[in-house]
Amino acid sequence: KQEVTQIPAALSVPEGENLVLNCSFTDSAIYNLQWFRQDPGKGLTSLLLIQSSQREQTSGRLNASLDKSSGRSTLYIAASQPGDSATYLCAVRLNTGNQFYFGTGTSLTVIP
Amino acid sequence: EAQVTQNPRYLITVTGKKLTVTCSQNMNHEYMSWYRQDPGLGLRQIYYSMNVEVTDKGDVPEGYKVSRKEKRNFPLILESPSPNQTSLYFCASGLAGFSGANVLTFGAGSRLTVL
Numbered sequence: 001k002q003e004v005t006q007i008p009a010a011l012s013v014p015e016g017e018n019l020v021l022n023c024s025f026t027d028s029a030i031y032n033l034q035w036f037r038q039d040p041g042k043g044l045t046s047l048l049l050i051q052s053s054q055r056e057q058t059s060g061r062l063n064a065s066l067d068k069s070s071g072r073s074t075l076y077i078a079a080s081q082p083g084d085s086a087t088y089l090c091a092v093r094l095n096t097g098n099q100f101y102f103g104t105g106t107s108l109t110v111i112p
Numbered sequence: 113e114a115q116v117t118q119n120p121r122y123l124i125t126v127t128g129k130k131l132t133v134t135c136s137q138n139m140n141h142e143y144m145s146w147y148r149q150d151p152g153l154g155l156r157q158i159y160y161s162m163n164v165e166v167t168d169k170g171d172v173p174e175g176y177k178v179s180r181k182e183k184r185n186f187p188l189i190l191e192s193p194s195p196n197q198t199s200l201y202f203c204a205s206g207l208a209g210f211s212g213a214n215v216l217t218f219g220a221g222s223r224l225t226v227l
Contacts, residue, residue: 004154034216043116043202043218089155093214098143098162099170100216104154 002027004092006103013080014111021075021106023090028068031093035064035075038087038105047088048075052095080110114139118203118219125193126227133188133222135203141217142208144186145170146178148199149221155202161186162208193226200224 003026013019023033032051036044048057048064050073056065063076073090089105116137125131137144145160147170157170161180175197177189186205190197203219 032214036216036218041221043220044204044216046215046217049215091155091216098160098168098208099157100145102147102155104152 002092002094002101004090004101004103006088006090006106008106009104010107010109012109012111015080015082017080017110018076018078019080019108021077021088021108023073023075023103025071025073025092025101027092027094028071029095030068031095033064033066033073034091034093034100035062035073036089036091038089040086044089077108080108082110082112084108085110114217116203116205116217116219118201118222120222121220122223124225124227127194128192131190131193131224133190133201133203133224135186135188135219136184137186137203137205137217138184139205139217140183141205142183143206143214144180145204145216146176146186146188147202147204148172148197149202150199158188158201190224193224195226198224198226 005024034049035047050066061078066073087105087107091100091102142163146158147155156172159178161167201222204216206216
């Protein structure tokens with residue numbers, strides 16, 4: 001069974017800093033990996049999706065990378081802002097089946 | 113606006129009283145799924161559906177039922193709720209198959225408390 005881990009569980013940084021969130025998974029036979037943002041009391045918003053054949057995806061200040069062989073993905077946030085404060089989750093979908101496996105998330109606080 | 117709509121958003125009920133949480137999407141997605149989110153455990157998949165009349169168990173299906181009679185709707189049924197089903201529930205939808213970008217779109221969540 002796929003295990004997805006996100007470390008650290010919580011992170012606090014001052015505004016303006018660049019930061020990296022980590023996601024690791026045990027089964028490298030993935031179809032894609034998706035990064036989500038969750039605000040308190042709200043649903044999940046998709047940020048970036050990386051197909052298994054891709055190494056990275058970029059959207060604005062966000063850059064996600066994927067290294068399938070080592071079972072890792074990172075989400076890089078440049079020039080962090082207080083509005084970036086949220087919980088960030090990664091999810092993987094395997095090549096077989098239709099299940100998505102989620103990490104437990106990293107709670108990010110950006111201090112003004 | 114493309115969206116997944118869940119109702120109710122908040123519900124307090126008592127043990128054994130049947131309830132249904134509705135989920136509807138307007139994006140003509142084949143794939144729909146239910147998750148529960150609990151502190152320290154992350155999101156766990158309850159059931160999913162690849163299309164009308166096609167449903168399958170996720171990791172934690174015990175105590176839940178689903179049906180997919182129409183493409184847009186995927187209700188979650190708790191026949192006899194118990195306190196361990198107190199949780200935050202999310203419905204999600206997306207394109208099925210293994211082609212294209214299968215981005216999952218989530219509803220806003222339904223917070224259920226079973227006393």
